[in-house]
Amino acid sequence: MAVYDYDVVIIGSGPAGEGAAMSAAKKGRRVAVVEEQDTVGGNCTHKGTIPSKALRHSVKQIIEFNTNPMFRDIGEPRWFSFPKVLNRAEKVISNQVMLRTNFYARNRVDVFFGRAQFSGKGEIVIEGRSEAREVLRAKNVVIATGSSPYSPDDIDFNHPRIYNSDTILKLSHTPRTLVIYGAGVIGCEYASIFSGLGVKVDLIDTRDRLLSFLDSEISDALSYHLRNNAVKIRHNEEYQSVEGDAHGVIVNFKSGKRIRADAFLWCNGRTGNTAHLGLEKIGLTANSRGQIAVDDHYRTECEGVYAVGDVVGWPSLASAALDQGRAAAADMLNGEDFRYINEVPTGIYTIPEISSVGKTEEELTAEAVPYEVGQAFFKDTARAQISGEPVGMLKILFHRETLAILGIHCFGDQASEIVHIGQAIMHQEGSANTLKYFINTTFNYPTMAEAYRVAAIAGLNRIENL
Incomplete structure (x- = not known):
């Protein structure tokens, strides 16, 4: 048994673990990272953010080819198989793995591959591919193990037609019909992807509105465009049973409905990856969703042990996880650059995509804040007309x-990029964070950013016309 001593040990090499590792290493600490998979990157790189967004990009290109009249000179509309589109995503994954492997090498961070488990406070045992066991000892440990799809016991995920958001990336055919159970962010993204491939999709929502945390106008727009792409959205439904056979899947609902489809995709909830960590040996207990409780400095109840990323719950975004990892490293090393991550823009990569930051209309109304709205519709902007992406709008509250x-709420092409302009202005101090910035700033023309000026003028007009 080999024993190694470090200043910091990080369990998990996803965005949260990487953020913590890079920050600690750059401050001169001796750092080790433990990764359960064969290569670094975590679920974000291999099963979540990167493959799904690469898939989305390819499908978006297919949609453009099939809907743009200019391409009819090249050939008739055509549909591509899911495995063929997935092949593009796999190339992106390999590039990301190579990039991230180089990060660890350049910063002299030791990477161990295997399953990590606490054997006591400040001591971690790694069960690797071989019989040899390795023990890492450190004063500080960061748990950044991420999350996995929640799998209810009454659904047979071993059936070849039943998938979750991880195993769907191994789909070897293109189903004609698909039931997606769960209309959260992941479910809505995959509904966009598969409908873009010509698959008939039933999207099952256990609630009465899609993505209810969004501004209602944005949520309504998403519902409209999913339906416009032949996605059947079924609200307020819960499954009674899911039965797989040789020809497909039958979903029976508590409402009495019954749907047959070629395949079934479960996208209803995720669980923190804590089951095999041996948390009880350091006095920690995960909640029913596998999540670890932390304070506002990402410290657990066990001294010297931090937790960051999906394993702590909200907001469960790769962007936030990276910053949480950096924040945890700053706190443990008494750095002055610590900040609690509480202002995170949403990025939802449906087709079209959605992004927002700050308050919604519903929240401002409930808080009795006197607000007004400025809107710019993309169909009226020159850049959107040129690019052939007229769907969407920018909304400033x-x-x-x-x-x-x-x-700031944005729906449409490049929404997740556009929102950052508004985010930057919102975070300025004093009078610099007002609507007048957009009115008094000259934007390049034609650009999508110009929508800020159009929306700001429209909003100001609503006040001055009273």
Whole structure:
């Protein structure tokens, strides 16, 4: 048994683990990372963010070819198989793995492959591929093990037609019909992807509105465009049973409905990857969703042990996880650059995509904040007309009296890029974070960013016309 001593040991090499490792290493600490998979990157790189967004990009290109009249000179509309589109995503994954492997090498971070388990406070045993066991000892440990799809016991995920959001990446055919159970972010993204491939999709929502945390106008727009792409959305439904046979899957609902499809995709909830960590040996207990409780500095109840990323729950975003990892490293090393991650833009990669930051109209109304709305519709902007992406809008919520920016909501092509302009202005101090910035700033023309000026003028007009 080999024993190694480090200043910091990080369990997991996803965005959260990588953020913690790079920050600690750059501050001169001796750092080790333990990764259960064969290569670094975590679920974000191999099963989540990277493959699904690469899939989305390829499908979006297919949709453009099939809907743009200019391409009819090249050939008739055509559909591509899911495995063929997935092949593109696998190339992106390999590039990401190579990039991240180089990060660890350049910063002299030791990477161990195998399953990590606490054997006591500050001591971790690694069960690798061989019989040899390795023990890592450190004063500080960061748990960044991420999450996996929640799998209810009454559904047979070993059936060849029943998938979750991880195993769907091994789909070897293109189903004609698909039931997606769970209309959260992942479910809506995959509904966009498969409908773009010509698959008839039933999207099952256990609630009465898609993505209810979004501004209602944005949520309504998403519902409209999914339906416009032949996605059948079924609200307020819960499954009674899911039965797989040789020809497909039958889903029976508590409402009495019954749907048959070629395949079934479960996208209803995720669980923190804590089951095999041996948390009880350091006095920690995960909740029913496998998540670990932390304070506002990402410290657990066990001294010297931090937890970051999906394993702590909200907001369960790769962008936030990276910053949480950096924050945990700053706290343990008494750095002055610590910040609690609480202002995170949403990035939802449906087709079209959605992004927002700040308050929604519903929240401002409930808080009795006197606000007004400025909107710019992409169909009226030159850049959107040129690119052939006219669907969508930018919505600015601002205080009627101070003109301070209170929320930015964007639906349409490049929404996750566009939102950052508004985010930057919202975080300025004093009078710099008001609507007047967009009115008094000259934007390149034609650009999508110009929508901020159009929306700001429209909002100001609503006040001045009273």
